[in-house]
Amino acid sequence: MAVLNERERSKKPLSPWKSKKTSDKKAAAFPGVKSLNGRWGYLYVAPFVIMFVVFGLAPVIYSVYISFFHWDPLGTSTFTGLRNFNLLLHDSDLWLALRNTFSIWALSTFPQMFMAIGLANLLRNTRLRGKSFFRTILLVPNITSVIAITIVFSQLFGRDFGIINDFLGWAGLGHHIDFIEGVIPSHVQIATMITWRWIGYNTLIFLASMLAIPNELFESSSVDGASKWQQFRFVTLPQLKNTITFVLIVGTIGGLQVFAEPQQLAADGGSSKQFLTLTLFLYNQAFVNNKYGYAAAIGIFITFIVLIISAVNFVISRKISNDGTR
Amino acid sequence: MIVFLSIFPFYWMFVVASNTNAEISKSPPSLIPGGRFLIVARKVLSAQGVYFNSALLNTFIVGISIAVAQVIFSAIAGFAFAKLDFKGRKGLILFVIGTMMLPSQLGIIPLFLLVKNLHMIDTLYGLIVPALVTAFGVFWMRQIIDAQIPNELLEAASIDGASVPRIFFKIVLPIVRQSGFVLGLFAFLAAWNDYLWPTIVLQSPRHFTLQVALTQLKPMYGLDYGLQMGGAFLATAPLLILFIFVGRKLVTGVMDGAVKG
């Protein structure tokens, strides 16, 4: 393939893959190529769109539709308009669930990220034998089923006889902590399960990014007399910004939909709903209280929350990467 | 240390599975495996309604089908969203991402009605077909393709006269192979661990996937820890073995995907 240099290429009519840097507006008219391009675009996107409309969209449309009803799939349904949404916004349980979800999300995302970065740094520096073995081990938590893990962890976190309480008591950090009744303790238990599951995966991601940092940067900084810690702070960390963003966004979308772990601990989210998450709230409204329309309204609410948070994440990460490029 | 933490709950599963209920309920609990594992394993494998080999096979079939399909569909559509320009592109991708955020539990009833009308109840198709495309898969591939494939490369190829399909197959796919592999892995895992949907779609024991098969072990009330854990252990072990063989490739896949993505 002929390689044209940058300047020459920009003189020619813009090809289908114009670089994003060069133009913000939509592609200018390309006779022939563009129309072919447009058709190809539709063709390639078509299989996905068809399947998606049938299987992905149908539930969404159904949910939006029933959110305007008092919906009983087995009985009569009545149209209630915006009533579900109105009730929802005044429902203290919703805001409680929101608080819980955020708390669990914070507890399971940020410590995990710090630990993953630290762990990755450790793995990068050490000359370990059987490196790929260790890396494989890191993914083991991800493949175990959530239900089985919840059983194991609830045993470990038992109030009277759990190992963790035994350890805390021995270390003088308190004893007989109730990891189900307490608000923060229950969040800690759930966050621990989530962290355990995902930390290996995230560590590998950070490790990969670290390994991609050119060695010259490290060499030159150590020539300048930088300590290991300074290297970490000024060389490693800045290069990780994109990765941090990615991990944050994926973790957020997943974290805001936590469902299985709280449900296994107590189907109603706890006696004072201390670990009722948004999705568990939704599920109970539909399948315990028989209020499918209300549940649908909750679902729409959750969608908005996730959208907002993702948008915020995106804006922040944009800002950071614009600031931080060297 | 890391190894210990990763493995410990899994090891604990094995310990619990191999002890009698009485031993499990001692405090402090015994940390060494008891001798009952083979007995428990046999119980699991011969339990009523549990056709372990079928379940294993079914789960593999479903998992791999979903993984492969998702990767292909997502790659094609992701490519379109990332590199092909067409009207409504931006709006569509945003809409798709938006739907990703609606919890899946809401969709159980309408999805079931749909699957029933397509006569896919109690078939593995009922599990595979609704999972062929996901918003996440398309989003992931779009990001990967966007980041890993420079526009210049494609421009050069098109100027050389390559058609779009040729470019897709010869240039794009090889580059994103590793990341696609990772997507496939996650799709596979999600299918492997899924319970809520399979339990409602599958009816005959021979069609069950592993998670549904494991539920056949549960006693009426309460929990038989040993049996549960034995089942869970046996359900995870094949994956673990797979991992040991395929592990290195997976890990580099994850890492490669991350570097560019």
Place this chain on the structure above:
Amino acid sequence: MVASLAAVAIGAAAFSAPAKAADPVTITIWTFGDVIQRNLVAEYKALHPEVSLQIKKSDLDPLDGTNMVTACTANTGPDIVATEVSYSGYWRSYPKCFQDLRQMKTTGESTAGIPAGQTANDIQKNYLAWRWAQGVAFNGSVIGIPTDVGGLEVAYRSDLFKKAGLPTDRAAVAKLWPTWDAFIAAGQKYDAKLSAADKKAGKGFIDNAGTIYAAIMNQGTAKYYANDGTESGKLIYATNPQVKLAWDTTIKATKAGIGTRIGQYTSDWNIGMNKGTFATILAPAWMMDYIKAQAPDTAGKWDIASIPGGGGNQGGTQLGIPSYAQNKQAAYDFLTWYLAPAQELKVFKSYGLFPAASVLYNDPALVNFKDPFFNNAPVGQIYAAGVQKLKPIFEGKLQRAIDTAIGAGLGRVAAKKQTSEKSWSDVLIAIQKAVSN
């Protein structure tokens, strides 16, 4: 699979008379746990080689909740479904999802002792009245027939009672607590004798005082609803004195500190059984097997005494036929056979599920049944006496939601998060939210 079911359905429709012995039929059953016993399945197969039972077990909540709702909405369903009593209130509001068993007639099994032409009305007299009522919809339709009855008595550790200076003989123990107040007093006596070390280790009289609530509710004649002939029923929870009685008594027990606040079925509970952390459990019949499995080293240290108030219940299942079942006649034949007193007796002997077929209560097999694990207590007699004391109670659509709200309220008081009064007002708010439109 679908094709063969369709073929069978067409075949069955073509023969409007009950299926002849030669036509192969597969009955699909949705159940949980061990409601459908393996040995009886084998026995039925020997009686009817042409009938295959295809059993799918699920977790209880997906089964009686999402799966059944989805199936009924989609106009499909298995041939037989097992409904646990916690869901009976809900399904009794939707009789349209079930075949009215009064309309079905048995084909007749001379070999198995089932006469022909029996409708649900005919066999009703074989069963405990209030257990039968849990399978009757608000409009009188019979949507399920009971398998077993949980019953409820007190399982107590005679060795721990002795240490605390309480009587150990089960008749004497039963005299100790004819009422719940006396039970609480006995608990306080027990706690008073605990050493400081025991108290620190969290030992107590009963595993969980919260279990008293459900026990008292089942001893009354009404719960949260009254049958007004409509699908949703009339809400009476706010005025029903039984609710107040159950709540107040449970709070009293909680405040007296006689419970160890360990959740049932947690690993702490299993361990606690082994360590003697609690001396009493309100135990349904099926829990005896559970205790045996979890704490085999405590054999002989347990005994069973009558529960305060005379009787109680926890758990139980009805078997019903969904409206959209494909093989209703074959299903009904199996169902009536499986639930016939003779079979329920077999289940009791092999598995310990206490039969809902009250005609068995005079059967020597039940009367003479003694359990060595529980100090040779005549558990057959004890549970039979207990379950006969209960009355039918109408259950309404959102039974489970209300129970959950009240349970959470009791939990909050037990965890010292709220006073009883504040918790109760929060319970009322939660219930209001759940039952309003």
